[in-house]
Amino acid sequence: MAEALPPTYDPKQNEASLYQWWEEQGFFHADESSGKRAYVIPIPPPNVTARLHMGHGLNNTIQDALVRWRRMQGWEALWIPGSDHAGIATQNVVERLIAQEGKSRDDLGREAFVARVWEFVHKTGGEIFDQLRAIGCSLDWPRARFTLDEGLSRAVREVFVRLYEKDLVYRGHRIINWCPRCLTALSDEEAETQETHGRLWHLRYPLAEGVEADGLPRLADGRAYMVVATTRPETMLGDTCVAVHPDDERYTSLVGKELELPLTGRRIPVVADTYVDPAFGSGAVKITPAHDPNDFEVAQRVGAPALDVMTPEAVMNDAAPERFRGMDRFEARRAVVAAFDELGLLEKTEDHTHAVPHCYRCDTVVEPRLSDQWFVRMAPLGAPALQAWRDGQVRFHPERFGRIYEHWLENIRDWCISRQLWWGHRIPVWYCRNAECRETVVAREDPAACPKCGGAVEQDPDVLDTWFSSWLWPFSTLGWPDQTPDLDAFYPNSTLVSGQDILFFWIARMIMGGLEFMGRVPFQDVYLTGMVRDHLGRKMSKSLGNGIDPLVVVQHFGADALRYTVITGAGQGQDQYLNYQDLELAFGPGRNFANKLWNAGRFALMTLGDAPRVPVESVAGSLELADRWILSRLSRATADVTTSLERFRFQDAGQRAYDFVWGDLADWYLEMAKPRLYGDMGDASRDAARAVLAEVLDRSMRLLHPIMPFITETVWQRLPRAEGDAPSLMVSRWPEPVAAWEDASAEAAFAELQDVVVEVRRMRQEYGIQPGVRVPLRAVPASAEVQAMLDASRRALGDLARVDELSFGAANGEVGASAVLRSGTELFLPLAGVIDLDRERKRLRDEATKLEGLAVGTEKKLSNESFVAKAPAEVVEREREKLAGYREQVEKLRGKLAALEGVQ
């Protein structure tokens, strides 16, 4: 059996088949009727057309680690897979596809286009699911959902109708963010502001003919004028007034009078509104109600009309003067500025940095546009969501995101949910075509006719924002609005793991939705991951070509290596940096760790063989120091890993398990146990070592399973099974710390042993003693206890240190290498003739000097009255002990030096 295992672990041979076995065995399935406490994670549904990237790799690994851990702890753990129809994104992809055939969506028509998108989704949509399988995600596949499937569509419709009935959804004629490329409205969140270096143009608006005023500058022809500043000069074509502050004395006499709007021949009034900041620019603001949200509000207050001068594509329309018609907005901008300049109406141009909103899907500059759209009234939904956080019903990790959430909710604005797209949930609103009636029908079932007049109705052509289905995810996936067994068992969910970028898009809205429709927060904990960046700190992106394909990593390093790397690569909520040019640097350590586990397993197979598992309790009488030490360390590691997971400290959990397995178990215990396991130390000793080794390895695999599921299962399957064990590690029990194993004195004694061994190795290295050379070691232990420990570990110590003869006794000033350990134990290697005595003298002197320095520092500290008076007694006591220790060591070193005096 053992010989069959190659010395190097090959993840490719294990992972896919292991995953398939888990899935076939039904281990991923959560039973809604088990009655066990439920642990549920709502997956952030990836876009249906998405391919897995490192961001998915990170947050799905964390989710899987949590689900696997809770499942092992005995919870009914549910993780439902799903994907998002991703309205704009998917529609854009398909539009590009058909564009290659020389067609537009209008050529196809709505029905055919939507059919085409479905076809595309069915063909490529499942790809990301296979990729999640490849990294080991234990998702309950038969429960997979899609935001546009029948059930979720019903939930969306129910929610829209309910909100309409409560007057929380309404149709409004407002300025919204409009993408002139996608030709749809966007929510405020979908308009991403980018810092842009632009210009601020100062334009002169002359007073209209027959209007006079004092104190204004004058043009060459004698007309007085006002100056307005703008970053978007083309919008002046749609100006319908100029606003000044009512208290601005420069302009009070002008309020109510008219200006001539250049290039248009229109006369527009000067109005007063407190929105204007008199200190900024000229203190006069051009008002373009149809193309700026603030201007729109000012116009509403002062009763100015709105004049839309652009087409949906942001091309100047027929309302613009003829010479500008048909011009793109940026072309018109240049033309307007040139025209002002020509007329002597361009006062000045300044450089100006400001935030410009861009479409989050295609990066086109957003054009504010006046239109009819559907909105959700957010204030009534936001208040309970804010309160829930304040009450501690929802907690963010890291905590600071709570304040960001709070700030957003306190300033929440209504949510524009209608999109002028074809791919998505059609808005369940019908309008009566009877011009006399015009009834609006909002209904759960499609109406055949107008309920008021019996006339024909037509459905609103728009669809809903993609996020309008996502915010229902935690309960819509469980069958809501029906009262299903799943909903009973699994709502509320438990933990949400997500990127920070969708805190507002998704997380905050889910909390609002959960409270509104289910009456309870959808989850208690929210863990926000940082971003995966390249080694230069840049976002990974297709255009920069600096991304890392998780599947390539799985191929070359294994899923466990990927998972280990992302788990241990960043602190809570911190960004992670990975070098796409050197995958070995990033993922090598994880692969090596998996290989370490593999080999620990091989070692166990070779030494434990097919012998039945013996419980540790049954060998309690013959446990040796190393046994007691490793069991104690294991219990503490178990407690630490569990605590770290509970606190969402994944990096700590991974690191702690790694340190235990590699640093304690592999480096020390396995080495010390070898002679015993080979039978050199007698049967009792061997049996004790076997029992302990089996126990410790078993528990180590359990501890690491949530992070590295494949290798741990692979090793665990080959270990001797304990009575009544589960068929798979993934459904076995999470280990508990064992108080009875924790043994401070064993740990202290073993630490002394480690000191001895390390020191011997150091001396051998220092003096270049070849591995095969036998050198006698003498040790003068500080106490009978250490003496006993050294005796007990004699064989193991010899093996580790590669010192074949050990003799314990006084060194008597004999020439050789020597060392004094922290415990006071003195080591001596008689090396006359082997070593350079001058070098040894120097080493001893240096060591003594260093210790003297430390002693002086400590002495000074202790002679400080304030320290002694104010520091805690135990701290002072510790300092005293330190000082005594330093002095003792210095004494011994001096003795050694003296012994070397005069020796050649």
Added chain:
RNA sequence: GGUCGAUUAGCUCAGUUGGUUAGAGCGCUCGCCUCACAUGCGAGAGGUCCGGGGUUCGAGUCCCUGAUCGACCACCA
């Protein structure tokens, strides 16, 4: 313009409520193909904890301030 992060070894990161000589991995140097593992074993070098003030017996840790990088929010045209 607000708010919030980050800055510790060449690189990627830990460092719990202030308290032994600030840690790990990778890289580097040296020695090892030692019967689980060379994806390994052993030893070692390497740090003004971003700068400047302050509080304290004591500061990587707390306060103030500056710098650099980053994120989020924001209607100053």
